[in-house]
């Protein structure tokens with residue numbers, strides 16, 4: 001006799017979307033969260049996250065496209081607006097990265113073109129006329145991109161999960177997870193649950209949870225990292241309209257580790273600029289080594305604005321995984337147990353897809369998607385895999 005069909009450990013966006021899809025399939029679901037859902041100290045809660053298609057690896061392009069289709073479906077089904085469809089402009093400036101053909105903007109444009117995805121190549125003149133205030137020689141516009149409104153996502157998920165009777169227990173990290181003939185017995189404080197299936201979406205807490213699962217020897221090599229700097233830029237009131245979503249897309253110069261999110265009225269009242277140099281991308285290859293030098297060289301319209309550090313949100317870490325690929329699938333040796341982690345700094349946009357995959361695995365014994373590449377078993381002791389091969393700065397962040 002089981003209390004519930006599925007226990008999910010970890011109430012971030014991946015856990016909640018797993019609960020969303022599993023409950024949508026009519027299953028009983030309980031989510032165990034160590035702290036509280038919506039804590040801005042966790043990766044899933046803040047103001048905005050970018051969503052984009054423009055990866056260098058075609059698999060991630062296809063997955064991002066599928067995830068955006070699932071975001072659209074979520075909006076339509078739950079009658080909410082969570083995507084701010086402002087587009088994403090990847091830029092390059094010849095003074096910063098002289099080999100323009102080898103820049104992220106040009107390379108990702110070629111990948112999207114090869115896959116028949118919509119992408120628009122802009123030259124210097126067109127950039128200056130459409131986005132005055134930016135100084136770039138190359139622009140690749142991914143019109144099907146933008147930012148996600150995180151508060152709107154959390155509000156919608158919380159409402160729908162409550163309507164469907166999903167139990168979300170906060171302050172409830174499991175102390176033991178035993179495996180039996182018919183599933184799992186999970187102890188969390190004075191709560192004792194039995195479930196047919198288990199999903200672990202505990203971010204940086206994943207290995208701690210795996211260690212409590214009886215007989216589980218899987219440990220995922222995840223490390224923490226975070227942007228070196230992130231700042232809000234506040235335009236003068238008369239200038240504000242030039243920097244709101246609609247007038248301004250997400251601007252990314254990934255060769256230089258830079259991303260900018262526009263003002264989204266009611267969500268964030270300043271332009272957010274972040275600087276992050278992933279550990280596997282060589283440093284010092286461009287003259288940009290800070291937000292200030294980026295503004296100076298590429299975004300003169302931001303010069304002279306009042307700035308403040310981003311401190312209200314985003315004080316959390318990316319979950320970098322040793323070989324630069326997602327970790328998604330069955331926990332080796334534990335029937336009906338699954339894990340999802342290692343999203344690096346790029347996971348949020350994939351959340352509806354990740355949730356769907358984990359829900360299908362947990363309650364339908366398989367998924368329609370090909371996820372072999374992400375198999376957690378590659379990190380099981382004794383299973384060899386080649387050393388890290390990280391080449392795509394965008395899989396590292398945003």
Ligand SMILES: Cc1cc2nc3c(=O)[nH]c(=O)nc-3n(C[C@H](O)[C@H](O)[C@H](O)COP(=O)(O)OP(=O)(O)OC[C@H]3O[C@@H](n4cnc5c(N)ncnc54)[C@H](O)[C@@H]3O)c2cc1C
Nearest residue numbers: 010012013014034043044050202203205343346347348349
């Ligand atoms: C600063 C920053 C900027 C980012 N920007 C972008 C972006 O622009 N675009 C994008 O697509 N992605 C972005 N990301 C990545 C994205 O936010 C994450 O990939 C995503 O939120 C991860 O969700 P999660 O549910 O796996 O993890 P989390 O949000 O960390 O959730 C895991 C949950 O598990 C809980 N937990 C941990 N241990 C236990 C335990 N023992 N028992 C019970 N619960 C436990 C934690 O409390 C937490 O609530 C960014 C990440 C960061 C940090």
